[in-house]
Amino acid sequence: MQTVFILATRGPGLTEFTAEVARWVAGSGVGAGLLTLFVRHTSCSLLIQENADPSARADLETFLGRLIPPADDPAAGWITHRSEGPDDMPAHLKAALLPVSLSTPVADGRLRLGSWQGIYLWEHRARPQRREVAAHLG
Amino acid sequence: MQTVFILATRGPGLTEFTAEVARWVAGSGVGAGLLTLFVRHTSCSLLIQENADPSARADLETFLGRLIPPADDPAAGWITHRSEGPDDMPAHLKAALLPVSLSTPVADGRLRLGSWQGIYLWEHRARPQRREVAAHLG
Amino acid sequence: MQTVFILATRGPGLTEFTAEVARWVAGSGVGAGLLTLFVRHTSCSLLIQENADPSARADLETFLGRLIPPADDPAAGWITHRSEGPDDMPAHLKAALLPVSLSTPVADGRLRLGSWQGIYLWEHRARPQRREVAAHLG
Numbered sequence: 001m002q003t004v005f006i007l008a009t010r011g012p013g014l015t016e017f018t019a020e021v022a023r024w025v026a027g028s029g030v031g032a033g034l035l036t037l038f039v040r041h042t043s044c045s046l047l048i049q050e051n052a053d054p055s056a057r058a059d060l061e062t063f064l065g066r067l068i069p070p071a072d073d074p075a076a077g078w079i080t081h082r083s084e085g086p087d088d089m090p091a092h093l094k095a096a097l098l099p100v101s102l103s104t105p106v107a108d109g110r111l112r113l114g115s116w117q118g119i120y121l122w123e124h125r126a127r128p129q130r131r132e133v134a135a136h137l138g
Numbered sequence: 139m140q141t142v143f144i145l146a147t148r149g150p151g152l153t154e155f156t157a158e159v160a161r162w163v164a165g166s167g168v169g170a171g172l173l174t175l176f177v178r179h180t181s182c183s184l185l186i187q188e189n190a191d192p193s194a195r196a197d198l199e200t201f202l203g204r205l206i207p208p209a210d211d212p213a214a215g216w217i218t219h220r221s222e223g224p225d226d227m228p229a230h231l232k233a234a235l236l237p238v239s240l241s242t243p244v245a246d247g248r249l250r251l252g253s254w255q256g257i258y259l260w261e262h263r264a265r266p267q268r269r270e271v272a273a274h275l276g
Numbered sequence: 277m278q279t280v281f282i283l284a285t286r287g288p289g290l291t292e293f294t295a296e297v298a299r300w301v302a303g304s305g306v307g308a309g310l311l312t313l314f315v316r317h318t319s320c321s322l323l324i325q326e327n328a329d330p331s332a333r334a335d336l337e338t339f340l341g342r343l344i345p346p347a348d349d350p351a352a353g354w355i356t357h358r359s360e361g362p363d364d365m366p367a368h369l370k371a372a373l374l375p376v377s378l379s380t381p382v383a384d385g386r387l388r389l390g391s392w393q394g395i396y397l398w399e400h401r402a403r404p405q406r407r408e409v410a411a412h413l414g
Contacts, residue, residue, distance in 0.1 A: 002308060002381055032140060034174055034274045036310055036379045040390030042326045048238045050180045050230055055219040062216055063206070063231050068339070078338055081331040092326055093339050100324045101379045103174045103239045105140055105274040112272045114178030134388045136310045136381040138276070138414070170278060172312055172412045186376045188318045188368055193357040200354055201344070201369050241312045241377045243278055243412040250410045252316030276414070 001028050005037075005133040009123035012065075012087075014047065014057050018111075018119045021135070026109050030137050035111060036103040037119070040132045043091035044123050045098035051118025064124075068093045091124035098122060106137065139166050143175075143271040147261035150203075150225075152185065152195050156249075156257045159273070164247050168275050173249060174241040175257070178270045181229035182261050183236035189256025202262075206231045229262035236260060244275065277304050281313075281409040285399035288341075288363075290323065290333050294387075294395045297411070302385050306413050311387060312379040313395070316408045319367035320399050321374035327394025340400075344369045367400035374398060382413065 003024055009015050025035060039046050050056050071079045072086040081089045102119075105112045113119075121131055141162055147153050163173060177184050188194050209217045210224040219227045240257075243250045251257075259269055279300055285291050301311060315322050326332050347355045348362040357365045378395075381388045389395075397407055 038380050042392050047234055049234055056230055059217050059219050059227050060234055079335050081335050089335050092332055096323055096325055096336055103241060103379060104176050105272045116180050134381045138310060172414060185372055187372055194368055197355050197357050197365050198372055241379060242314050243410045254318050
């Protein structure tokens with residue numbers, strides 16, 4: 001069973017869609033199986049992380065921006081691919097480092113996430129985007 | 139077919155559980171399929187890596203600790219989420235960067251790992267923890 | 277359904293094999309399912325990334341080499357595992373950070389990749405290697 005989740009992002013950072021995924025899994029009629037998510041883009045990522053604390057989410061963004069600064073930052077002077085703006089190549093680098101696909105077992109029609117785990121799309125581009133996450137449950 | 143592996147970690151570093159996984163796969167009666175592991179936590183990771191040399195494992199730990207220092211290290215002054223101790227936010231950052239799920243084909247009832255590959259849980263918290271890794275074989 | 281893709285790499289960098297994977301999927305007779313790739317080595321990685329621009333690929337290589345320099349670089353003086361040459365331990369570190377497995381939904385006998393996504397093996401060793409990527413489609 002497959003679907004595509006459409007997510008509207010609001011610039012850099014995390015958009016949670018745990019509830020959308022859980023609802024689709026519950027409605028699928030599949031009791032036990034494996035859920036796989038796959039992001040159909042090269043400038044955003046999937047993430048399963050702590051869903052409780054906004055300060056933890058802010059620190060994730062700060063960490064990634066320090067590791068991979070925008071191309072107009074002096075620390076990123078080595079970047080050569082610059083034709084699509086200062087956030088473009090850093091977004092590809094972030095997407096290379098973070099997951100494009102994730103899989104979670106499903107039991108009794110429910111995701112087997114840990115208590116504190118939420119499912120996020122991590123937007124790496126500076127502007128809002130429309131993102132597609134393909135899902136397979138089997 | 140599903141199970142949960144319970145692992146006791148001893149603070150930061152790698153705990154191998156290749157043998158436990160191989161034994162469960164062999165006993166499952168599944169000849170050919172796909173094994174997926176999923177860690178139900180936001181402060182440890184899965185890793186498939188070289189299982190031969192302790193110095194390589196030590197270097198993995200050193201690398202990750204230099205990339206993401208504890209929150210009480212001057213290099214990590216930008217961390218704002220500090221309520222649960224200096225190892226907490228760095229553990230989330232490490233868990234964001236490293237795999238939460240891994241999949242390996244199974245053939246003839248055996249994992250198709252390469253000769254040097256072992257399956258590890260990578261603990262990022264300072265203290266020993268009880269960790270759950272959910273497994274799906276289908 | 278399973279196979280192994282054999283890839284000859286030419287030293288550090290990306291080798292695309294999207295077409296080989298797509299051809300195998302198309303010929304499998306499987307209409308809808310999930311494709312999983314698994315690299316059977318500890319010194320190279322899988323990557324799904326932009327398949328259009330060579331400068332983006334060059335920047336990926338530069339980024340990773342700056343993050344994890346060769347063991348004979350003064351910035352990597354902390355590396356202790358040095359018996360197999362200056363590219364060996366950095367290759368393990370890169371392989372730990374980047375995906376060992378990837379999964380993509382298949383629909384109508386085709387990979388559900390986004391328009392700009394290609395499938396690559398990322399070689400981390402200095403010399404050309406023969407690499408095996410196990411595939412499962414189910």
